[in-house]
Amino acid sequence: MPSPFQTIGLIGKHEDSGPEETLRRLGKFLAGRGQEVLLESTTAGQMPGLGFATADLERIGRDCDLAIVVGGDGTLLHTARSLADFDVPLLGVNLGRLGFLADISPDEMLTALEQILAGHYQEEQRFLLRAEVDGRSCVALNDVVIHKWNIARMIELETFIDDRFVDAQRSDGLIVSTPTGSTAYALSGGGPLLQPDLNAILLVPICPHTLSNRPIVVGGNSPIEIAVSPRTELEHVRVTCDGQTCLPMNGRSIHIRKHDHRVRLIHPLGHDHFQILRAKLGWSEHPV
Numbered sequence: 001m002p003s004p005f006q007t008i009g010l011i012g013k014h015e016d017s018g019p020e021e022t023l024r025r026l027g028k029f030l031a032g033r034g035q036e037v038l039l040e041s042t043t044a045g046q047m048p049g050l051g052f053a054t055a056d057l058e059r060i061g062r063d064c065d066l067a068i069v070v071g072g073d074g075t076l077l078h079t080a081r082s083l084a085d086f087d088v089p090l091l092g093v094n095l096g097r098l099g100f101l102a103d104i105s106p107d108e109m110l111t112a113l114e115q116i117l118a119g120h121y122q123e124e125q126r127f128l129l130r131a132e133v134d135g136r137s138c139v140a141l142n143d144v145v146i147h148k149w150n151i152a153r154m155i156e157l158e159t160f161i162d163d164r165f166v167d168a169q170r171s172d173g174l175i176v177s178t179p180t181g182s183t184a185y186a187l188s189g190g191g192p193l194l195q196p197d198l199n200a201i202l203l204v205p206i207c208p209h210t211l212s213n214r215p216i217v218v219g220g221n222s223p224i225e226i227a228v229s230p231r232t233e234l235e236h237v238r239v240t241c242d243g244q245t246c247l248p249m250n251g252r253s254i255h256i257r258k259h260d261h262r263v264r265l266i267h268p269l270g271h272d273h274f275q276i277l278r279a280k281l282g283w284s285e286h287p288v
Helices: 020-032 041-046 057-063 073-086 109-117 273-281
Strands: 007-012 036-040 053-055 066-071 090-094 121-133 136-140 143-148 155-161 164-171 173-177 200-206 216-219 224-228 237-241 245-248 253-268
Touching (some): 007 041, 007 073, 020 066, 036 057, 057 073, 073 253, 121 237, 136 143, 136 237
Parallel strands (some): 036 053
Antiparallel strands (some): 121 136, 224 253
């Protein structure tokens, strides 16, 4: 039976030569099996000695059956946003610290990849958020954060869900998170952990002035509007997607909804989200 993944894109962490040896091993392994390998062009520019055919992200999304991301969760977040509209599945090899998304270690990758290329794998789909600010937009797999900028005082925000007023708050900002992002900034802000396949959106205030202002979970299909109070100057507010894309505020409303396309993540058989939580958050440790 032929592999479901015949053309495979390789993407490394940008501005870092650390993935070079891992990418070299991956490319040699895949080419030896007869797969066509396309190395992402920015990655190739950082590592000119790899010698594989190159392609930009758009071509990888259009022509590849699988994209392998070598780096950390940040690299996978960037790639997921770039390729979400192409429906190409992603596989993450973790060279970073946490590895909630990029969950295969370099030591395990060839064994895992052998099984995946033979069709033995698990696939999950995760939704993204799309934020629109005054005609501009950004997409996030983890979170959209409305936050203060270049000031030491709080900003004032009003939240509307399904066109209904929810609350007004004075805080350092608000995290609007997917279930995927519940293990990221939202967790640091005191939010709950959500199972990744839940159709839900998490709203977590950042250092609210009123301590009764707590995180809430709403339906994943609910449109959300965050309005900046006239008492807060727009130059002191920014919108950031996944901690990587920043939009200045030119209008007072941020509209957030589920993105039209989902991210497809490939895992080895036996992938267990709760096992990852135990390992990454130290839940297996015995109390002292």
